[in-house]
Amino acid sequence: MDLPGAGDWLAWVGERCEGALADAVREVDTVKAGGSATEVLAAWNCAETAIANADAVALWAEVHPDAAVRDRADELSQQVQKYVTELSLDRDLYAVFAGLAAEGLDADATRVLEHTLRDFRRSGVDRDDATRDRLRELSEQGVRLSQDFGRNIRDDVRSIRVAPERLAGLPDDYRAAHEPDDDGLVTLTTDYPDLVPFMTFGADREARRELTLAANNVAWPANDQVLQDLLAVRRETADLLGYDSWPDYDTEVKMIGSGRAVADFIDRISAAAVDRAGEEVVVLRDRLRVDEPAADTVTTYDSRYYGELVRREQYDVDGQVVRTYFPFEQVRQGLLDVTGRLFGLEWTSVDRADAGTWHDDVASYDVGLEGRHIGRIHLDLHPREGKFKHAAQFDMVKGIAGVQLPEGVLVCNFSRGLMEHDEVVTLFHEFGHLVHHVLAGQGDWTRFSGVATEWDFVEAPSQMLEEWAWDADVLATFARNAAGETIPADLVAAMRRADHFGKGLYAAQQMSYAARSYFFHAGPHDDLTAYGDELQSRYSVYPPLEGAHMHCSFGHLDGYSSGYYTYMWSLVIAKDLFSAFDTDDLFATEVATAYRDKVLAQGGRQDAADLVADFLGRPSSFDAWTAWLAE
Structure with a gap:
């Protein structure tokens, strides 16, 4: 374009x-x-x-x-x-x-x-005129409400102001980037480059609580009524179309098949994770009591910080040391090199003047495969005012053979300096969507172009690509500190061991999000804050945060509607897909090419279950995920 x-x-x-x-x-x-x-x-x-x-x-x-x-x-x-x-209609x-x-x-x-x-x-094309008119009205209302919901999140950056000494524990580069103002205070925003490091390394518990509360109250109170109106639109739409609930309507075209199956899946994952999550939260609580002897509860604003301390003290992994191996520019180039080698792709930088992009931050690349130009990608990876606040891939052009080449945009909010390793993992994940979009944009039909599979499969290829961000040999190709030293293999091994800690906590918390997504849509609730807190108490080991209204900033309640279970559902499949690869040689050509051609390049030409079975030679199962959870 x-x-x-x-x-x-x-x-x-x-x-x-x-x-x-x-x-x-x-x-x-x-x-x-x-x-x-x-x-x-x-x-x-x-x-x-x-x-x-x-x-x-x-x-x-x-x-x-x-x-x-x-x-x-x-x-x-x-x-x-x-x-x-x-x-x-x-x-x-x-x-x-x-x-x-x-x-x-x-x-x-x-x-x-x-x-x-x-x-x-x-x-509803086969409904009577009055019903079709109402469905038309509801659709238009839904679009406007969705835009309002997203805009309120995008435009609302909250902040707290703290004394410089309350930055204790933060890396030197973070402190240097947060100089006191004329009043002697430091401003911390809810944008990721401020939020993520502070929640990981900030020793001041009260400051962590304040910033977490600010982040959870983005778009409050505006989005509370917007979301209620959006939920009402969806419920009425499903009812007019003859479905028992919006989740039943929503899941009809997904792998999972029904709303009841979503609730059952949430309970299945919760039951599988409950013992491990309980054991892990005790570890966090015991470490918390070293600092706060009277503490009896681990909160959401404790989880990341004390998880980091446990990994540092019990697994010998210091996140502040790890991040020195991941300067942003090196990571971005390393990602291109890794995915190029894995999928046989060539990435050729395009000058911004030629690409004509919308901001100086955007880096553009032409994509080649076996000597053919097959598309273009744009990487917009740093935060700015008015920009989308999370991480996602957006279509710019759907690829149609002989008509137009695919173009995709990766939108993230990373620091320009050192990256946390989990941010590296996120970048690999999101880039997986971009690769999927381009590879699946070579066919004849718009309907099947790009990431056109069932919506509860779309995360699986990206979740699987995260595995390459955990491999010592892969990381050695680009992870180097300022002295030019490659990240040590024993450190990566320790990082992997440490990463196993918290899987139960992660699964439980994911189900609390999935429960909000599903149950908010399954029936009306007068007070979304109170009901969200109830679901948090039911599914997560962390208690609700008093004064928080996280549903207002939970952007996935728009795009994913009742389907946030997708992330864990896809992870089950991703672990199964990855089981076909040789962990001693993640670049093995035969399996990588088969995966590229049988899964990614197919787009929506087959049902996702059939794509997976074609690649694996069998239907997908829970076995690999269950083994992963038990590690």
Whole structure:
């Protein structure tokens, strides 16, 4: 895509989106004119390509430094979603597809037809006029509420001010970057480069509590009512479509299959992790009592700090030493080298003037495979005002063979200096989505392009790629300190041993998040704070934080809706996928190529369960995850 660079972004965003929508309208007219199944599906594919190009405008609402461009992108995104809703409720359009015969179509075209008919049914196209009108209204309300929910999080950076001595325990580079102001105080924000190191190394327990409370109250109180309204929209939508609940509607097109199965999965993981989590929290509590003899409860703001101390004192892993081996620039280049070697990809840097990107921070690379140019990626990895606050991959262009090359954007919020190792792991994880997007963007059908699998599988490939950020031989290729010394293999081994501590705690806390996601959607609740605290008490070993309203800053309640269980569900699959690799040679060509071609490159051409079975030679199981939890 030709981006405007220093040009008029406001005009370009509008022209790009509205031009793509005009293309879609023309292609839909061709579909409505009818023809053979092959002709109709070809025109529909062109329409879906144009819609995807228009829908990519949502990216600029999350990353562009100009608030006017972000606001315009939000407006345009509403137009796109309104058009998509109109199509989904268009009976004349539906009748064309319903009248097509699948005979003579290949497997991919047949799958497109089946999924298209399924989507029409799920939209309510076959309902009466009044119901369809209400569904249309609900869809438009849902889009606006989702945008409000995300914008409130994106625009709300909280902070605390503390005396310099309350930075005790923090690394020298962190302290140097946080000089006192004219009042002699240091400002700490809820942005990741401030938050993560402070929660890991900050010895001042009260300051950790203050910053945790600030982070948990981002977008409070604004998002409390926004979320209630969004939940109500989803409940009514599911009811009008004949589903017992929103989770039942949401899971119909996911691997897990039903809302009840989500609740059962949450309970299964919780039961598997409960003993280990209980043992681990006792270890944290005992270490906490060394500093606070009267303490009887480990809190959320203790967990990361005392987890770090336990790893340092009992596993001989000092996070402040570890981070010296991970300067940001080295990690970024190392990531490219590792993934290039693993998947046979070539990354060629593109000058910003040629890439025309939206900010000086953005690094762009053309992607090659076996001598062919197959796409472009953009890495936007540091925080700034008005930017998306978490970590995610966004589509810029869906790849369609012979039509357009895939382009994806990785949006994160890392420090420009030294990285914590868990941030390195996060970068590998998120980059996995980007690789998936590009490799799966070489086919003929927009419907299957990129990360187009069932939503509860999308995290599995990225979670599996995290394993390469834990391998001593892999890390030795890029992890070096200022003296040029490579990270020692025995330190990496100790890091791996230390990483086993806390797996039960992690699983339990993940289920508390998954429970919020599921049960918030399963039925109405007058007080989301109180109900969230109840779920926290039920599933997590950490008590609720008094005065916190974390659901307001829990961005996944929008995009993942009732499906936050996805992260653990995908991890079960990721551990199974990784079992096919030789841990003594993570770059073994045969298995890496098979994984690339049978899983990543397929996009949505098959059900995820079939992709996994094709690669593993058997259906996926819990065995590898269970063994991992027991290590």
